[in-house]
Amino acid sequence: MSTANSLDATFDLAAGDRPPLALIAGPTASGKSDCAVALAQELERRGRRAVIVNADSSQVYADLTVLSARPTREDMGGIEHRLFGAWDGAQACSAADWTRAARETIAEIHGEGAVPILVGGTGLYIRTLLEGIAPVPPIDPQVREAVRALPVEEAYAALLIEDPERAARLAPADSTRVARALEVVRSSGHSLAYWQARTTGGIGHGVTLFPAILLPERQALYARCDLRFQRMIERGAMDEVEALLARGLDPDLPVMRAIGVPELAGVAADSWSLDEAITRGAQATRNYAKRQYTWLRHQPPKDWPRIEFQNFYNIDINIILLRNLWLT
Known part of the structure; x- marks a missing residue:
């Protein structure tokens, strides 16, 4: 096999x-979508068609055009994009759901003789696609x-006894991951690590991966997060949330918990002002970017290039990206 x-x-x-499979990962507002388009355009200049494939857990939902910062037709720069807005908000898209669709989409693109460019910041999506599903x-x-009814302190104390290895890797206040680990060991009789060691269906062994991770300086990134949320308001985010609320969807669905939706829903319910919603939304965006930044810095393989830069204005990120992907 070559x-x-x-x-x-x-x-x-x-x-x-x-x-080949290109992967451009980065926290929200890091400029990865623009970089993906620039890469695709460069490949097309070299006679190789490219298609961008979404790996962002918010941009999969058709209902979140504005609040997910989904690329507009102008943003797409003439490049085909797939798996953007592919799910109706009434249907939750799990990592397993997305992986199945992405695996099929990437195979189709390869079958067409084109290069898929995976772009996003949802680490679970990326890892599940490459390594497989437990x-x-x-x-x-x-x-x-029973597990979800426990206070996180009690759930973590139980996990220390029933799966101490997993407990040692989790923050005691991480209620979602603690509950997941505890329910797995109690329901299946085996730890989450046991099942993860038996993952199947990953495509990492069947492609030649060309990854790059964008890691801008944090304060510059946070400033972009603030600006992004303000611009979302200007582009109609409030109307988008009101349309979602009118559908009467289950509030526990991912689309209803996406950043910006709860904050602007509070405005619709007269719980707080639009200014307060903007403050809350910008903070939630920064918090999310911080979590993505930490995951992307430490979790992917060490040999994946990390492209670190100080600001978004005095440096050509695209040139650095192409150099890291051996295209200059």
């Missing part, structure tokens, strides 16, 4: 070549209900 030694190299699937059996509903 591998593509560059993104613009030809590949032969019938001969067993491992086709075959955790369905959780017993009674176990789930």
